[in-house]
Amino acid sequence: MxxxxxxxxxxxxxxxxxxxxxxxxxxxxxxxxxxxxxxxxxxxxxxxxxxxxxxxxxxxxxxxxxxxxxxxxxxxxxxxxxxxxxxxxxxxxxxxxxxxxxxxxxxxxxxxxxxxRPREARWDQPHLVIAGEPQVAFDPEVRRTTSGDMAQLYPACVAMYTEEVGVSPEAGGGAELYRARVSQLVNRGWSFARFDRTGRLVFKAEVACATPYAAQIQGVWVPPDYRGQGLATAGMAAVVRAVRREIAPNVSLYVNEWNHPARAAYQKVGFRETARFATIMY
CATH class of the missing domain: 3.40.630 (Aminopeptidase)
Structure with missing residues (x-):
């Protein structure tokens, strides 16, 4: 009924x-x-x-x-x-x-x-897709993360989330659940990162979900003092290359309209807008 x-x-x-x-x-x-x-x-x-x-x-x-x-x-x-x-x-x-x-x-x-009243409303978020090979050289130092990377990876995930969403994922006692989510992505082979010679994480991104048709990327992040060096562009090219070869033929993400550096990086890689999303957060 x-x-x-x-x-x-x-x-x-x-x-x-x-x-x-x-x-x-x-x-x-x-x-x-x-x-x-x-x-x-x-x-x-x-x-x-x-x-x-x-x-x-x-x-x-x-x-x-x-x-x-x-x-x-x-x-x-x-x-x-x-x-x-x-x-x-x-x-x-x-x-x-x-x-x-x-x-x-x-x-x-x-x-x-x-x-x-919501905490924030983001009405203009380009939804981007790439269905072919990246249009720039990929970073060969980007790799799948392992459980041994958690000491660097988890704080980076927390920093990215806090910067993007405006609140820490650990707020309200959420640390254990969020750590489990990060570990789950690592275990699935859906977490990618680049580390410098000292072992510091300098780029990361994850696959949030995947089907036989498409994979959606989340959590793209470069530490503030490493930005402007092309790490996100080359890093995303590496992620797209790996995902298209091993997970799904189309790679998508959505980005805030005002995030011009990120949008420029994605455009260089070969992402193109196919729709507009909106997000309302409480």
């Missing part, structure tokens, strides 16, 4: 194929939700939340991931309004709303009066 007049209900394992068909209409933009669906089988206990679907004539036409992150999937304006109405009925449980700009904007307009 559908739970609202708009045809929105939680999806489950029986809906997995229909959901993947929907998400893979835009497999690069939807890499995160595709990955989450496959790895959790849409089971709420593994999702840490729910995946909502909106149906028309019995067909799944849009979806919405509702965990720590709320992510609209192939959602037009009417879909985003319907998801916002369902979200209002249950109250805010998410810490971030992120996804294609227009869907996030419509959803936010529907919940803003009840969900309270």
């Amino acid at each position: 559908l739970s609202t007049r708009h045809g929105v209900r939680p999806l489950g394992a029986a809906d997995l194929n229909a959901f993947l068909e929907l998400a893979r209409r835009d497999p690069v933009v939807n890499a995160f939700v595709d990955y989450r669906a496959v790895t959790t089988n849409l089971e709420p206990r593994w999702l840490g939340g729910e995946m909502w679907g909106r149906f028309e004539g019995g067909q799944l036409v849009a979806a919405c991931h509702v965990g720590a992150n709320l992510v609209p999937v192939n959602a037009g304006p009417d879909d985003a309004v319907a998801f916002a109405e369902r979200a209002l009925a249950r109250g805010r449980t998410v810490s971030t709303i992120v996804g294609p700009q227009e869907a996030v904007r419509v959803f936010w307009n529907g919940v803003a009066s009840s969900w309270g």
Whole structure:
């Protein structure tokens, strides 16, 4: 039975194929939700939340991931309004709303009066993709990290997160969980870094999620005193090369519109904008 007049209900394992068909209409933009669906089988206990679907004539036409992150999937304006109405009925449980700009904007307009003031809203985030070889030379010193690198890697991850998000991932007792997340990426072979001759980490990046179609990069970071030396450009070329050869054919990320140095580095590597994202953080 559908739970609202708009045809929105939680999806489950029986809906997995229909959901993947929907998400893979835009497999690069939807890499995160595709990955989450496959790895959790849409089971709420593994999702840490729910995946909502909106149906028309019995067909799944849009979806919405509702965990720590709320992510609209192939959602037009009417879909985003319907998801916002369902979200209002249950109250805010998410810490971030992120996804294609227009869907996030419509959803936010529907919940803003009840969900309270966000800590920050980033409305213009270019979503970038590279589907070929890097256009600059790659840094041969960039490699996958190992558990033996954690003494350098973990503080760098904390510094990057704090600089990017505005709060430490260790705040509120989150250090153990965040360290486990970093270790998980290392163990999967999804963490890359370059170290100088003294052993100091001078570049890093991680694969946040991956499907057979695309991998999404996160956590690109160079220490402030090493910036401006081309480490991010050559480092990202190395990451793209490794990821495309061993993980997924398309490599994507999204970046803040105002981060001109990062955008310039990605453009040199060969990334091109394919969409605009927005992120609202509580």
